[in-house]
Amino acid sequence: MSEQDTGEVRTVEIAYFDGTKRTADIVDREVPYPDGKLIVSRTDPQGIITHANQAFIDMSGYSEDELIGTNHYILRHPDMPAIAFKGLWDTIEQGTKWHGYVKNLRKDGAYYWVKATVIPNIRNGQLVGYTSVRRKPSRSKIVESEALYKTLLAEE
Amino acid sequence: MTFNLTVSPDFAPDHISGWYFFNTWLQRKLGVGIHLELYDSFDAQREDIRAEKFDLIYANPYDASMLVREMGFQAVVKPASKSDETIIAVNAESPFHTVEDLISGCRVATTDDPDVHTMGMIMLESADLDKNNTEIKQHSSYVVVAKNLLNGDADAGFFLKDAYDELSELIRSKMRVLVSSQISVVHHSLLVGPRMAEHIPAIQTALLTMHDDEKGKGVLESMDIETWEPMDSEQTEFMIDLIDTLID
Ligand SMILES: Cc1cc2nc3c(=O)[nH]c(=O)nc-3n(C[C@H](O)[C@H](O)[C@H](O)COP(=O)(O)O)c2cc1C
Numbered sequence: 503m504s505e506q507d508t509g510e511v512r513t514v515e516i517a518y519f520d521g522t523k524r525t526a527d528i529v530d531r532e533v534p535y536p537d538g539k540l541i542v543s544r545t546d547p548q549g550i551i552t553h554a555n556q557a558f559i560d561m562s563g564y565s566e567d568e569l570i571g572t573n574h575y576i577l578r579h580p581d582m583p584a585i586a587f588k589g590l591w592d593t594i595e596q597g598t599k600w601h602g603y604v605k606n607l608r609k610d611g612a613y614y615w616v617k618a619t620v621i622p623n624i625r626n627g628q629l630v631g632y633t634s635v636r637r638k639p640s641r642s643k644i645v646e647s648e649a650l651y652k653t654l655l656a657e658e
Numbered sequence: 659m660t661f662n663l664t665v666s667p668d669f670a671p672d673h674i675s676g677w678y679f680f681n682t683w684l685q686r687k688l689g690v691g692i693h694l695e696l697y698d699s700f701d702a703q704r705e706d707i708r709a710e711k712f713d714l715i716y717a718n719p720y721d722a723s724m725l726v727r728e729m730g731f732q733a734v735v736k737p738a739s740k741s742d743e744t745i746i747a748v749n750a751e752s753p754f755h756t757v758e759d760l761i762s763g764c765r766v767a768t769t770d771d772p773d774v775h776t777m778g779m780i781m782l783e784s785a786d787l788d789k790n791n792t793e794i795k796q797h798s799s800y801v802v803v804a805k806n807l808l809n810g811d812a813d814a815g816f817f818l819k820d821a822y823d824e825l826s827e828l829i830r831s832k833m834r835v836l837v838s839s840q841i842s843v844v845h846h847s848l849l850v851g852p853r854m855a856e857h858i859p860a861i862q863t864a865l866l867t868m869h870d871d872e873k874g875k876g877v878l879e880s881m882d883i884e885t886w887e888p889m890d891s892e893q894t895e896f897m898i899d900l901i902d903t904l905i906d
Pocket of ligand 1: 518543549574575577584604606632634
């Protein structure tokens with residue numbers, strides 16, 4: 503639980519890269535990352551979810567049916583600056599591995615922090631999708647990322 | 659032509675004879691000669707694997723990655739309901755109760771088991787620990803890792819969960835688990851190399867029905883494996899992609 507958590511609820515309109523929007527209730531409450539687990543998902547080349555493991559289902563608060571076939575931006579938290587995801591896509595589209603700290607939005611409006619790695623899935627030389635594996639981040643990295651993303655967001 | 663079989667050195671010593679029974683059983687089924695060679699050390703084994711000495715390898719997931727992507731091996735089966743999980747344990751009297759309690763400079767006892775070491779280091783990250791601010795010592799076996807914890811020569815130790823569970827009751831009672839991984843999709847597999855590729859269908863058929871045959875069932879028991887499950891190339895690639903995300 504982050505020291506600044508207030509439990510306050512705010513209603514925010516989230517606008518995605520593809521022009522779609524949704525209104526979400528954002529709750530200032532952190533759900534701690536479960537020890538020893540990896541949150542795993544896979545997408546097609548466009549970022550549509552094709553696989554989610556149980557830890558992903560548990561932490562995101564969505565059912566498997568709700569996740570499969572949905573754009574991965576369903577987890578986008580309004581506190582995340584767009585430039586962070588631009589960095590992600592620029593990196594993986596070049597065929598390389600991306601690492602970063604991400605604040606994710608749960609279905610219930612609460613959030614969880616992860617250290618994420620995304621890699622391209624290459625089969626017979628062809629890109630067939632991406633795999634993301636998340637692990638537990640350290641508290642100090644979360645504090646660092648909170649400050650950085652706040653600054654980046656203010657500049658958008 | 660005689661083929662060569664080797665087994666990842668992380669199985670418990672009680673199952674060594676099981677692998678010899680397995681080799682005898684498989685040679686009879688396939689009608690080919692297979693020589694089994696076992697190693698104590700992951701590094702020595704990996705050197706011989708790289709020198710293309712082997713055709714059949716019961717590999718840990720980390721080596722499976724090299725075998726498939728660099729050496730043209732193909733995974734054919736995996737043991738049912740047996741995933742590779744890692745434990746970080748401390749002395750039962752240790753002042754550390756969570757991973758986040760561990761501090762810079764702490765002494766970590768590990769082995770040359772690549773999966774367990776990688777996963778152990780990942781689980782230390784949440785305490786801001788890495789190879790630069792810990793004292794990592796590699797030991798020859800999990801029993802030696804446990805001894806170091808009991809003697810107070812290490813603050814934390816990495817174990818393959820299966821190996822931890824097979825330590826004696828007495829040793830385990832003097833240790834405490836800080837964290838146990840729950841990944842479930844990373845596991846050992848039996849891989850076949852290019853020289854033996856024509857035998858893949860026969861190997862898969864033999865192994866997938868192994869538990870139906872009286873002799874085969876006994877051999878599986880001695881290896882502490884219930885049954886084999888098929889592995890296709892996409893399952894293998896998925897596991898390798900996942901491991902790739904864990905390696906820097
Ligand atoms: C494999 C993979 C996993 C992703 N995981 C997440 C995630 O957990 N949370 C998130 O906000 N975005 C994730 N993204 C990025 C989203 O696709 C998207 O770029 C991001 O949510 C920002 O949305 P926007 O670009 O539409 O503004 C992932 C992308 C890929 C390819």
